Amino acid sequence: MKSTVEQLTPTRVRINVEVPFTELQPDFERTYKQLAKQVRMPGFRPGKAPAKLIEARFGRAAVLEQVVNEALPSRYSEAVTSSDLKPLGQPEIEVTKIDDGDHITFTAEVDVRPEIALPDLEQLKISVDPIEVGDEEVDAELDALRARFGTLTGVDRPAASGDFVSIDLDATVDGEVVEGAATEGLSHEVGSGQLIDGLDDAIVGLSAGESKSFTTKLAAGPQAGKDAEVTVKVQSVKERELPEADDEFAQLASEFDTIGELRENLVEQVSRTKRIQQAEKVREATLEALVGQVEMPLPEAVVQAHVDNALHNALHGLDHDENKFAESLQEKGSSRAEFDTETRSEAEKSVKTQLLLDALGDKLEIQVGQNDLTQHLVLMSRQYGIAPQQLMQFLQQNNQLPAVFADVRRGMALAAAVRAAAVSDTAGNEIDVTEFFGREDAADEAVDAAVDAVEEAVEAEATSDE
Structure with missing residues (x-):
């Protein structure tokens, strides 16, 4: 097989491939066997009809078409590997010539990762705010703990923020009762903001037996987004x-x-x-510093895919109704033009970040081990509240494991960048990042301990499922 690469743009190439028929013999044999199973010919056992009879039955053109269609993916992958390309997304393949008995030629256009000049990680200087623990923050934690052991006592006074009330609610839209909105004896902490916008303001100042009406916008249900007249009646105050x-x-x-x-x-x-919060700021600051120091052309098709996905997600909850989307943006003080501009900017930043971390992972020769992937999957499973085995099955069925693998590798590359950088707070104190980002020469026993903890968690999940 011969292949050449044409650089169409800094982020897109055309691969020209020529495959001689001598290399396609295994593909022909496999195709003949597949077609033979589809027909029964007198004198031959199922699947044993000779090639000439198969071609006579289906036609040489049909055989060639199937051979070519099944052979192209593997030949494309071989051409990519031999050319040391890093493709992004699926290629656009076109068969340009079939010289029966001699060779076939095809082209594949695909976006590729551009050449990226990475900065010297040891020259990175990261600065974040220092950690300060005030008495008021400790007092707030103590008060929260005291609240867990507090008691509720009925009071004969108007409700105030922090009180617990028992309330009745009902709502109407354009004079018609909203189904499912009426409730009685609902317990609510005044000031928590956990129910309806405007409810807490309406309750403050009401005593037991008093009621008040207010207007709010419904957040859910068939009439979501509409203005509703809500009436709240306080039954008791504690x-x-x-x-x-x-x-x-x-x-x-x-x-x-x-x-x-x-x-x-x-x-x-x-x-x-x-x-933990400081470590997250260090991570964000390091990533921002890396992105800010790197210039690269971005593959338009990849950026557009991100934009299209963001738009799809935004419209999905509105039944893909553009008018509703425009109204929603207007209510937020935005417009479609602003949405498009912001979405594209975010997409470009996301693509640039991914490409940068992928290139950094290559330069640092980051290897994702099974233990790294397992740890990540266990954390993901806890986040989604499902067993690790269920998460693994879901990811495999939806072909999402490669994306998870890529995310883990990018995280490891960024952690390596943090370890290499000079990290301090704004007061000039050096920050030890090993607590959250590890050590480049981490001791084997520390790694083993982390792995053992993950494996124990997985086994515990499996035991509980049984």
Whole structure:
């Protein structure tokens, strides 16, 4: 097989391939066997009819067509591998010549990853805000813990934010009752914002037995998006009394003997949360720095695919009604032109990021092991609330494992970039990134421990399913 590559643009190539018939002999034999199974010929067992009779029955042109159609994918892959190309998406293949008995030629146009000049990772300087844990944040954590052990007491006064009320609700649209909207004795925490927009404002100031009507926009149901007249009636008002923050409470709510020890633990919890948040900012800042230092042409077809997918997702919830979409954008203070501009900008950034991290993964020779993939799948399964085996089955059935594999590799490439960069906070303090991004020379026992934890989680999930 011979192949040559024409560079059409920095991100698109045409591969010209010539395959001699001598290389297609296995393909012909396989095609003859497949066609032979479709017919019964006197004197021959099923599937054993000779090639000449098969061609006489189906026609030489039909045989050639099937051979070519089945041979092209593997020959295309072979040409890509020999040319060291990195294709993006599916190729557009055209058979340009069939010289029966001699050779076939075809072309394949496909988008490819452009040449990318990567920055020196050791020259990256990343700066993020320092971690500061204030007393008010610890107090908020302590109050949240006290609230879990609080008691509700009925009060004879108007409802205020933070109170718990029992309410009745009903709603109408254009004077007609909204089915399913009426309810009685519903418990609600005033100020939580968990029910209907405008409800908390209406409840504040109402005493037991009082009601109030207000207008709001329905968020769900057959009449979603329409203005509704909602009436709320307060049946009872209760306030939450919190236990005293003392040693007795510490012993009740935790494994600590004193309130001082409990507060120290809460300080560590808040600090841990902030370290996680800081690590995410480091990751984002590193990615932003990489993207900002790299220039590359983008494959238009790939960018357009991202744009089309975003538009499809936006329209899907509106029954693909363009008028409803325009109204929705207008309500948000936007327009279709602004949506298109923002969507394209996001698509270009997404494509650029993926191509950059893929190239970085190649340069650093990032290898995704089974353990890396397993850890990622376990985390995904917990996020979606399903067993790892179910998630794996779903991904395999929908051919999504390659995309997950690519995401894992990109994450590993970015983690390597973070480890190579000089990371500090704005106060000039160096930040140790190994807690969340690992060490380049991580000890084998640390890796083994992480793998064992993942395997134990998988086994636990399997046992629970049984």
